[in-house]
Amino acid sequence: xxxxxxxxxxxxxxxxxxxxxxxxxxxxxxxxxxxxxxxxxxxxxxxxxxxxxxxxxxxxxxxxxxxxxxxxxxxxxxxxxxxxxxxxxxxxxxxxxxxxxxxxxxxxxxxxxxxxxxxxxxxxxxxxxxxxxxxxxxxxxxxxxxxxxxxxxxxxxxxxxxxxxxxxxxxxxxxxxxxxxxxxxxxxxxxxxxxxxxxxxxxxxxxxxxxxxxxxxxxxxxxxxxxxxxxxxxxxxxxxxxxxxxxxxxxxxxxxxxxxxxxxxxxxxxxxxxxxxxxxxxxxxxxxxxxxxxxxxxxxxxxxxxxxxxxxxxxxxxxxxxxxxxxxxxxxxxxxxxxxxxxxxxxxxxxxxxxxxxxxxxxxxxxxxxxxxxxxxxxxxxxxxxxxxxxxxxxxxxxxxxxxxxxxxxxxxxxxxxxxxxxxxxxxxxxxxxxxxxxxxxxxxxxxxxxxxxxxxxxxxxxxx
Amino acid sequence: xxxxxxxxxxxxxxxxxxxxxxxxxxxxxxxxxxxxxxxxxxxxxxxxxxxxxxxxxxxxxxxxxxxxxxxxxxxxxxxxxxxxxxxxxxxxxxxxxxxxx
Numbered sequence: 001x002x003x004x005x006x007x008x009x010x011x012x013x014x015x016x017x018x019x020x021x022x023x024x025x026x027x028x029x030x031x032x033x034x035x036x037x038x039x040x041x042x043x044x045x046x047x048x049x050x051x052x053x054x055x056x057x058x059x060x061x062x063x064x065x066x067x068x069x070x071x072x073x074x075x076x077x078x079x080x081x082x083x084x085x086x087x088x089x090x091x092x093x094x095x096x097x098x099x100x101x102x103x104x105x106x107x108x109x110x111x112x113x114x115x116x117x118x119x120x121x122x123x124x125x126x127x128x129x130x131x132x133x134x135x136x137x138x139x140x141x142x143x144x145x146x147x148x149x150x151x152x153x154x155x156x157x158x159x160x161x162x163x164x165x166x167x168x169x170x171x172x173x174x175x176x177x178x179x180x181x182x183x184x185x186x187x188x189x190x191x192x193x194x195x196x197x198x199x200x201x202x203x204x205x206x207x208x209x210x211x212x213x214x215x216x217x218x219x220x221x222x223x224x225x226x227x228x229x230x231x232x233x234x235x236x237x238x239x240x241x242x243x244x245x246x247x248x249x250x251x252x253x254x255x256x257x258x259x260x261x262x263x264x265x266x267x268x269x270x271x272x273x274x275x276x277x278x279x280x281x282x283x284x285x286x287x288x289x290x291x292x293x294x295x296x297x298x299x300x301x302x303x304x305x306x307x308x309x310x311x312x313x314x315x316x317x318x319x320x321x322x323x324x325x326x327x328x329x330x331x332x333x334x335x336x337x338x339x340x341x342x343x344x345x346x347x348x349x350x351x352x353x354x355x356x357x358x359x360x361x362x363x364x365x366x367x368x369x370x371x372x373x374x375x376x377x378x379x380x381x382x383x384x385x386x387x388x389x390x391x392x393x394x395x396x397x398x399x400x401x402x403x404x405x406x407x408x409x410x411x412x413x414x415x416x417x418x419x420x421x422x423x424x425x426x427x428x429x430x431x432x433x434x435x436x437x438x439x440x441x442x443x444x445x446x447x448x449x450x451x452x453x454x455x456x457x458x459x460x461x462x463x464x465x
Numbered sequence: 466x467x468x469x470x471x472x473x474x475x476x477x478x479x480x481x482x483x484x485x486x487x488x489x490x491x492x493x494x495x496x497x498x499x500x501x502x503x504x505x506x507x508x509x510x511x512x513x514x515x516x517x518x519x520x521x522x523x524x525x526x527x528x529x530x531x532x533x534x535x536x537x538x539x540x541x542x543x544x545x546x547x548x549x550x551x552x553x554x555x556x557x558x559x560x561x562x563x564x565x566x
Contacts, residue, residue: 096538105527244507
């Protein structure tokens with residue numbers, strides 16, 4: 001490093017700026033008006049930190065560093081640009097896993113150095129071990145979550161003694177990590193074993209978790225990666241990593257709790273119980289029959305309505321029907337109909353995912369209302385149009401104590417004067433629970449693929465007059 | 466940085482993270498999770514230092530993987546967050562007041 005200026009001071013000062021940019025960026029991201037600029041601020045912070053790290057005193061291997069950055073960035077850029085909006089949750093899982101892997105790699109390098117005799121202070125070694133374990137669990141766990149959501153693993157692997165195995169893996173990793181940190185046995189083999197056990201733990205923890213719970217798990221791993229980054233920040237004495245990692249760790253923990261609450265589940269419940277297993281074991285038989293309706297009738301009904309509330313679900317996104325649905329809503333708005341979108345917290349694959357999908361189709365966010373805002377309005381709505389949603393509008397959640405979804409907050413679509421359900425077939429929802437809403441007297445079923453049904457509705461609304 | 470100062474940083478940063486998320490509308494949960502996913506991409510910096518100080522071949526290989534993964538986290542996290550937030554638009558001036566809750 002050329003003398004004349006203190007490189008270390010410049011690095012530290014820049015990290016300080018980066019930490020401030022991250023916090024202000026995240027703050028801006030928490031409001032729809034400023035969200036767009038928030039990511040730009042945080043991105044600027046990242047660029048500053050990355051560039052200034054090349055000035056870090058006493059570094060070598062610059063070719064390797066640059067090569068790794070270029071390769072990693074290009075791959076991530078390419079994959080991030082081409083992923084479809086519906087597949088966003090698994091991409092977040094994938095990138096998050098990478099961060100966990102990077103934290104584990106830092107821990108591994110430090111611990112191998114430690115085993116070569118470059119002994120660290122005890123607290124530093126312990127933090128390196130814990131951060132390494134958390135990072136490795138987040139890495140392999142996130143990869144499994146990605147593979148599951150992406151349909152690469154369809155099976156949900158469960159066997160007796162699974163919890164026991166997880167506990168054994170965790171205790172094993174901690175004990176061996178403790179021996180390494182205390183220098184009781186810091187051989188490279190033991191260092192390797194820590195990571196092997198932690199990677200296995202991540203896999204074995206995530207495999208039994210069903211697809212419906214995956215968003216909570218991804219959010220949890222996101223928080224864990226943040227924590228791992230903070231711990232490795234302590235090891236490297238890097239304030240930017242400590243601050244950014246901790247902020248993500250606590251924000252991610254809170255976000256995980258909010259998600260779990262929206263699904264009426266506790267985090268422990270997601271991790272340690274096997275939801276979704278009961279499948280078809282439906283509670284009490286639902287009486288009545290489903291009554292179907294034609295698209296033309298629905299078109300007339302909506303065209304002369306005062307207020308229409310659309311309840312979209314993941315099924316709509318899978319059918320890629322959001323553009324058509326919005327086109328239909330625009331026709332209604334032109335006719336003076338008051339149209340709103342009601343979003344359940346877990347509509348889509350994770351909280352807010354449906355908002356992103358609707359935003360992609362061009363729906364302005366001020367027409368989108370969440371559960372608390374909209375629930376009182378269903379009583380005054382002429383039509384509630386349910387498209388691709390199922391469990392989140394099932395009134396059983398309010399009434400039937402024996403139902404697995406009992407207590408889950410739902411959208412009160414059943415209170416609307418008319419309920420129209422667009423649905424492909426007569427099957428039960430994601431959770432395998434029969435939906436009592438479909439059998440109500442004021443409910444009519446419009447069978448068909450979401451996109452096709454929406455196109456028919458557009459034609460039907462246009463045909464009115 | 467002494468241990469106790471590091472502990473202070475840890476505590477204050479934890480409260481900061483909690484405060485940022487506590488008042489967020491549900492519609493921004495996914496972008497915000499993605500945004501926080503990007504922020505822990507700062508791990509790239511640590512991986513660069515680790516690789517920069519790597520001596521043995523094993524350390525270099527692991528360090529290289531670390532930088533590669535860290536860069537993937539940062540860049541991928543940025544791209545998808547930016548793509549999601551780009552789509553948030555209000556329908557008119559009235560929305561601007563309403564959206565700031």
